[in-house]
Amino acid sequence: MKTIEVDGIKVRIQIWDTAGQERYQTITKQYYRRAQGIFLVYDISSERSYQHIVKWASDVDEYAPDGVQKILIGNKADEEHKRQVAKEQGLQLAREYGMDFYETSACSNLNIKESFTRLTELVLQAHRKELEGLRTATAPPELTQLEEDEQQTPGGHDNPKNCWC
Ligand SMILES: Nc1nc2c(ncn2[C@@H]2O[C@H](COP(=O)(O)OP(=O)(O)OP(=O)(O)O)[C@@H](O)[C@H]2O)c(=O)[nH]1
Numbered sequence: 001m002k003t004i005e006v007d008g009i010k011v012r013i014q015i016w017d018t019a020g021q022e023r024y025q026t027i028t029k030q031y032y033r034r035a036q037g038i039f040l041v042y043d044i045s046s047e048r049s050y051q052h053i054v055k056w057a058s059d060v061d062e063y064a065p066d067g068v069q070k071i072l073i074g075n076k077a078d079e080e081h082k083r084q085v086a087k088e089q090g091l092q093l094a095r096e097y098g099m100d101f102y103e104t105s106a107c108s109n110l111n112i113k114e115s116f117t118r119l120t121e122l123v124l125q126a127h128r129k130e131l132e133g134l135r136t137a138t139a140p141p142e143l144t145q146l147e148e149d150e151q152q153t154p155g156g157h158d159n160p161k162n163c164w165c
Pocket residue numbers: 017018019020021075076077078079104105106107108
C-alpha cells in the first residue's frame with residue numbers, strides 16, 4: 001500500500017507485483033481481474049523480455065477489466081552498457097498499444113515516482129469519466145433538458161437580449 005498525491009488529492013494505491021515466470025501463470029491471471037492500472041515491464045538489457053510484452057499485453061486484454069489503464073515500462077535503464085532494446089523500440093511499441101512509456105530504474109530511482117503518479121492519474125481520469133457517464137445516464141429527463149437549454153442560451157447574463165429576469 002502506498003499513499004501518493006495526485007492533483008492535490010491523496011490517493012491510496014495497492015500495488016501487486018505478479019510473478020513473471022510461466023509456471024505461476026494461473027495465479028498471475030487472477031491478479032488482473034480487479035486491476036485498475038497495469039505496468040507492462042520489460043528489461044532494457046533483455047531483448048527477450050521486450051519480445052514477451054506482446055504476450056503480456058494479450059493476457060491483459062483477455063483477463064483484465066475493460067477500461068484498465070496501462071503503461072509500458074523499460075526498466076533497468078541504469079544498465080546502459082548492457083542495453084539490447086533501444087528507447088525508440090519502447091516508444092514505438094507503446095505508440096502501437098496507445099500507452100504512455102517510461103524508461104525507469106529501480107536502482108537509480110529513475111522515473112519511478114513519475115510512472116506511478118502517471119498511472120494513478122490515468123486511473124483517476126478514467127474513474128471520473130465513468131462517474132460522469134453514470135451521472136448523465138441516471139439524471140432525470142427534466143434536469144437533462146434544462147441543462148441542454150442552458151447550454152444553448154447564447155450570451156448569458158452579459159447579453160441583454162437574452163435576459164431571463
Ligand atoms: N540494474 C538493475 N537491476 C534491477 C532493476 N530492477 C530490478 N533489478 C534486479 O533484477 C533482478 C530481478 O528483479 P525482480 O524484482 O525479482 O524482477 P521480477 O520481474 O519481479 O521477477 P519475477 O518476480 O521473477 O517476475 C533482481 O536482481 C533485481 O535486483 C533496475 O532498475 N536496475
